Amino acid sequence: MNLNFNSPLFEVIRDEKKCVKCKLCVVQCSNKVHLYDEKKDIFKVDDMKCVNCHRCAVLCPTKALVIKKYPLEYRENAMWTDSTIKEIYKQSQTGGVLLSSMGNPNPFPVYWDKMLLNASQVTNPSIDPLREPMETKVMIGRKPEKLEFDSKGKLTTKMYPQVELSVPVMFAAMSYGAISKNAHEALARAADDLGICYNTGEGGLNKDFYKYGKNTVVQVASGRFGVHKEYLNAGVAIEIKIGQGAKPGIGGHLPGRKVGEDVSYTRMIPAGSDAISPALHHDIYSIEDLRQLIFSLKEVTRYEKPIFVKIAAVHNAAAIASGAVRAGSDAIVVDGFRGGTGAAPTRVRDNVGIPIELALASIDQRLREEGIRNQVSLLISGSVRNSADIVKAIALGADAVCIGTAALIALGCHMCRTCVAGKCNWGIATQDPELVKRLDPEVMYKRLVNLVSAWNHEIQELLGGMGINAVDSLRGNRLMLAGIDLNEKELKILGIKYAGE
Amino acid sequence: METIDALDVYYRKLNDSIDSAIKTDKNITLSGVFGQRYIGRGLSKGVKIKIQGTPGNDMAAYMDGAEIEVFGNAQDAVGNTMNAGRIVIHGRCGDTLGYSMRGGEIYVEGNVGYRVGIHMKEYKDMKPVIVAGGKAGDFLGEYMAGGAIILLGLDLAEGEEIIGRFCGTGIHGGKIYINGNPDKYNFGKEVEKVSLTDEDIAFLRNHVDLYAKFFKKDLSYLKLEAFAKYAAVNKNPYFNMYCSN
Numbered sequence: 001m002n003l004n005f006n007s008p009l010f011e012v013i014r015d016e017k018k019c020v021k022c023k024l025c026v027v028q029c030s031n032k033v034h035l036y037d038e039k040k041d042i043f044k045v046d047d048m049k050c051v052n053c054h055r056c057a058v059l060c061p062t063k064a065l066v067i068k069k070y071p072l073e074y075r076e077n078a079m080w081t082d083s084t085i086k087e088i089y090k091q092s093q094t095g096g097v098l099l100s101s102m103g104n105p106n107p108f109p110v111y112w113d114k115m116l117l118n119a120s121q122v123t124n125p126s127i128d129p130l131r132e133p134m135e136t137k138v139m140i141g142r143k144p145e146k147l148e149f150d151s152k153g154k155l156t157t158k159m160y161p162q163v164e165l166s167v168p169v170m171f172a173a174m175s176y177g178a179i180s181k182n183a184h185e186a187l188a189r190a191a192d193d194l195g196i197c198y199n200t201g202e203g204g205l206n207k208d209f210y211k212y213g214k215n216t217v218v219q220v221a222s223g224r225f226g227v228h229k230e231y232l233n234a235g236v237a238i239e240i241k242i243g244q245g246a247k248p249g250i251g252g253h254l255p256g257r258k259v260g261e262d263v264s265y266t267r268m269i270p271a272g273s274d275a276i277s278p279a280l281h282h283d284i285y286s287i288e289d290l291r292q293l294i295f296s297l298k299e300v301t302r303y304e305k306p307i308f309v310k311i312a313a314v315h316n317a318a319a320i321a322s323g324a325v326r327a328g329s330d331a332i333v334v335d336g337f338r339g340g341t342g343a344a345p346t347r348v349r350d351n352v353g354i355p356i357e358l359a360l361a362s363i364d365q366r367l368r369e370e371g372i373r374n375q376v377s378l379l380i381s382g383s384v385r386n387s388a389d390i391v392k393a394i395a396l397g398a399d400a401v402c403i404g405t406a407a408l409i410a411l412g413c414h415m416c417r418t419c420v421a422g423k424c425n426w427g428i429a430t431q432d433p434e435l436v437k438r439l440d441p442e443v444m445y446k447r448l449v450n451l452v453s454a455w456n457h458e459i460q461e462l463l464g465g466m467g468i469n470a471v472d473s474l475r476g477n478r479l480m481l482a483g484i485d486l487n488e489k490e491l492k493i494l495g496i497k498y499a500g501e
Numbered sequence: 502m503e504t505i506d507a508l509d510v511y512y513r514k515l516n517d518s519i520d521s522a523i524k525t526d527k528n529i530t531l532s533g534v535f536g537q538r539y540i541g542r543g544l545s546k547g548v549k550i551k552i553q554g555t556p557g558n559d560m561a562a563y564m565d566g567a568e569i570e571v572f573g574n575a576q577d578a579v580g581n582t583m584n585a586g587r588i589v590i591h592g593r594c595g596d597t598l599g600y601s602m603r604g605g606e607i608y609v610e611g612n613v614g615y616r617v618g619i620h621m622k623e624y625k626d627m628k629p630v631i632v633a634g635g636k637a638g639d640f641l642g643e644y645m646a647g648g649a650i651i652l653l654g655l656d657l658a659e660g661e662e663i664i665g666r667f668c669g670t671g672i673h674g675g676k677i678y679i680n681g682n683p684d685k686y687n688f689g690k691e692v693e694k695v696s697l698t699d700e701d702i703a704f705l706r707n708h709v710d711l712y713a714k715f716f717k718k719d720l721s722y723l724k725l726e727a728f729a730k731y732a733a734v735n736k737n738p739y740f741n742m743y744c745s746n
Binding site for chain 1: 539601603
């Protein structure tokens, strides 16, 4: 007997007085939590299957459903917590490696919340963005050592290719396979509307989306899925994925059951076959090898596109970033340990990597000390939640940020963190055509546009308050940050002073 | 046919020269090639390049239909992420030959290095093939997801192994044909020996004949039915490895 020791995580409570028996909950739940017994005219509920995605509760016309944490608790124990016990039950039952979705949920410090922004008072007056121009446009790419002009003032320095972002935000790499085609379309259309970029992730690019090329970053990961000349030339930049914040040092397995005809077509692998991304690029064992891949991509795109290198924030991220600059990358994307994922081994996700705020500060510092900061743009991702986080990231030295989780929440993600099951009731992390249909790109892309536009206004307000009228003028200006609840070492790494100091 | 003297020409300039040359004549010869990288990168169908010397790493990367013939040895990562085309190398070849190639054919007269055919794929009628006349290093066909590798093991010395260790580790698609019967301990756990079908023999016949033609060898003595065929135990090798948390 394979006894399941685990109890449900959630309890579904139906208010019979409010319920009008429309059965929408039954139809909507892909996990089959709600069942309707016609003979007895009653609803049955299987709490074990509930993932707390809120689909039924949100759509219920009379708001008759509430989902609560299941009340059964283990005897209080600060060491052997509920999740620790439950995970042991799962592993002793299945023998499996624990697989989790979305970013690290554990209570590690959130450094964004331990940094406060400055504002002008009396001297260096603040700027009102409603009345005065405020520049949030950024250019991503390698910058020349100096600019030279001819006698008529015309620029004679040959510029490296740049990607223009109207707001210092990009949508983070999320592959078709991990998320649905409709989710990809919403991201692509929003990027087009906003004048920013989305990122294909490692799953190739659907032919229908080539038209969004000027707002697309195409990714090359170790599996090289769907990578060919046309793909590499389809976007405005190419990102080499070395690592991901949710799972530094390991690869990925998109299970064969998620590789249907269309994912197969885009990734260019047989349907039903596992899409395995090895932990490393087997042609990259050194910085010199990374250079070889960077320049092979530059060669095949005729040096017209900046090459990004994405790394996970790990202990020696600063040295790695320095190597990546010297290898010829035009932008570095650093993904922090809270970065999201469709699936990552729980132990890796929750224990490997470092906070993005510290990694960003140390990378920017290192590149400045080495005199190579100008050679590269620095992008960060992995836990950017709002416009204040973006402004703090820029003050720490970032050129722009990538948002993944926040973008998915705008598309309706309710953070149930069960993407790995492929049954996303919101049509995001699923390939089931019936579920994918629920996400209408026409409606949803506007939510992304709303979100980023709202953040853009907020960035302008925060900049204006500091008396700064351009994102470029804030970059690396750590005097605009003050620490709170931080120790000496943390202040030193972040390169900021304590509040009131 | 235009000849480009590549001696002492930096790779970027050489590749630019090739791009300009093929606008007027799609058949070109490169002489004095000495380690320049990325020759033939992304080139399309119709282009034919003959190379005298030793091309550098990533030759034919992302190549999309061109044909390259090398009169000399080649270095690492030949045919990296290649989509279509044909490469014939009159000599030996380095590591990660055909890394992630999705289509096209590569023929190497002699030995090949480590991790050859790693992560080769296939998609519908795109089925890449690597044929090597000699032996291969460790990790042949690692993570292989499609296509075919044929290893002829011609002229091996007494006691010399045709493959190194860990052949086919992580394989989840494709086929590896080996002339002979290598020690089973040299294979990864995800690979198994399977029996040859008539279809396999016809496939081998076709590619061995082409090899013999390209390198002007009489291989009529090879017993194709004595080749060993290896394939993935499972195309979803990690299906039972995880439990949802």
